[in-house]
Amino acid sequence: MAETIKMMNEKRPSRLEMSGITKKFGATVALDTISFSVAPGTVHALVGENGAGKSTLMKILSGAYQPDAGSMLLDGKPYRPRNPFEGRQKGIGMIYQELSLAPHLSVAENIMLGMEPCKNGIINWSEMHDRAEKAIGLFGHEELNSHQKVRDLSIGAKQLVEIGRTLASGCKVLVFDEPTSSLSHKDIRKLFEIIQGLRDADISIIYISHFLEEVAEIADTVTVLRDGCTVGTKNAKKTKPNELVEMMVGRDVNELYPRSVRERGEPILILNNLSGSQKPEDASITLCRGEVLGICGLVGAGRTELLRIIQGLDPVKSGHIKMATYFGEATPRQRWEQGVGMLSEDRKLEGLALNLDIADNITLTGLGEFGPAFFIDPGKQHDAAQKWIEKLGIRCRNTRQSVSELSGGNQQKVAFARLLQHDVDVLLLDEPTRGIDVAAKAQLYHIIDKLATKTKNNPGPKAILMVSSYLPELLGVCDRISIMARGKLGPAQPVSAVDEHKLMLAATGHNDLNEAQN
């Protein structure tokens, strides 16, 4: 049956044909003569490292960007949208990671926005709700009705509203950009069922994801992008994840993660049965100098909350924190003074002051060092920043350039430099490599490795607590790994005792690994 469908599809012309697409931003070539075609009624995965050009390609498809060269055919007809609205009208639907809904409006209004059924400007509310109910009725979601306000919905339900909106506008190609990154396990299953239903309804799906297991499960075909070029297109069911990773990275994966021989030093941060107002529950950890301890878990498991409580950003409900010789709760300011620094997962919102320059951002936590009394000597500030720009290889014009003008990888290095400038002993890293390219990642891994390793130049190695959703990175960088699932933190285990498969099972709540050890 599947074979016959496949053969039928092969005979039919492509739903979407992108050929020779090129896009430049200034001197950088984001996309270099990319060709990409999607058959009707198939799920086509698009994978690649951050910065490989996936989002740029999709923005050209949606009409948000105009290509510098190349052409597109939609159902055999030339397609060249001038803006996202035109793309949507022609049948391209986009489901973004950051959902684009109007939170104050009802489900029906969000689905029908811009095409409300009306006569002389007066809205026909009953028809509006009928049509919206029809669009979301396909999913059979029990807790969703067209009268609810969107801001009251869960993230999973919001995503359904967004899918419903693209269906109501009659889309032929539906693009999912990292749709599962913030969904629960149950919602992911539900989403996959829906995607299969859409495929059977002859809609073409483009599925962008970092999770290669998902790609193998849901996609028929997979195309790999690297550095703005197409590396290849494969049958998704028959291609092994390792093969895909090699295509994505373009080099042997092992080189990416340096790990020097390290010796665990004395304990510096000890958590005893620490609980927050909701998450985490009863977390206990002993973090030592000279080690990288990884925390593995899904988004929403309570990993960020744990780091925030340690840093003093969220209140402790019960349990104790002992940091070096200090005991008990502390404010974020006091934690910095005790030698604890946190790198936020959201560098745009929380991690950096985007409008300030590099020097201000790097020195923000210790401005007192730069002059007598409450004065700040800009020269000293500049010197301090310049040192880190050179050491970390931050690409910028000078220390007074605004951080908002830097690329993601360089922004992250600035955020990292703040911890180094403050010379903290304990580094709390929350998704330190999110949204940065492979080269920048490799550099960060090197820095982390150097910080945690005792050498002649680094007699007092740091203690690093690192949260990440990207398992290969945790396995490559950490000495020990703890798994967090639904607010509960498992015991730390040597990295040699775990693998990707075990970690994923435990993180998704198949708690064998944690329980076996308890």
Next chain:
Amino acid sequence: MKKFNWSLLNRFGPALALVLVYLFFASLNARIGSLAAIETIVLQTVIVGIAAIGMTLVIISGGIDLSAGSIIAFCSVVVAYCMDVFSMSPFWAASMGLVAGAAWGMLNGVLITRFGLVPFIVTLGGLLVIRGSAKGLAGSIPINAGQTWLSDLLAILPADQKWQLIPPGGWLMVFLALAIAGMLRYTKIGRHIFAVGSNEQTARLCGVSVERVKVIVYMIAGAFSGLSGIMLMSYQEQGDPTGAVGLELDVIAAVVIGGGSLSGGEGSMLGTLIGALIMTVIRTGCQLNGWPPWVTQIVTGAVIVIAVGVDRFRHRRSTT
């Protein structure tokens, strides 16, 4: 235990606040309950209330209009000027006032959308430009318009017309508020105003002409400020270029007390009128008790902050 219905309180919160404030002053001085006192309260609410109808649209769309007070003064001058210098009939003079208000509003809207300027800055500039224009037009002194039927719009009703309960200007305010409330609920443009304020990017993606919606919103707001200026003219029987200074803040306060959110997407017509009434009740109540104006100011200021604080609290409760 059944979950407390916060959405109900969200809807009727401002009305509850009005009742509480009213009962508070009634307990101090029973005179506030008389028909005459109620008539005065409505009378004094009309000028702020009418401008607040337009301001509600602006705030729902995620914008702000600081030039409202200046437009009110400008339009009151225009009406008086047309009657005094061109000897226009009151009807045509008032029409000119409306057109002038709408034109200023449209200019605000065009500057905001065409040049991508922030509403706060555009209308802050407008506040000064329009105030200056009003003074220039009037030669810096009030223009007398004389007594016409326009003056009856906002005057205490004569004894034989007490059956109307409140002056014609009050009824006009109520009627227009109903009309705009209907527009917000039942028309495409009304829902698009909410969509633009709630998430501008999404509205644009879905084919809502965000620029057109904004220009229309500022134009309507300008026209309502113009109408409010006509009311001011009718109340004072003169066009005063130095009148209504700072009134835009009362107008914005009325919208915010009534549940409008300065970040857009929220606001209601009923809430706005109640917000305007709350402020007048406080002023009248303080006067009836013989409290000095500075007390009135402190109380009004406190009520604005408390109203918004309670609103934020309710939102947190209803979303978690």
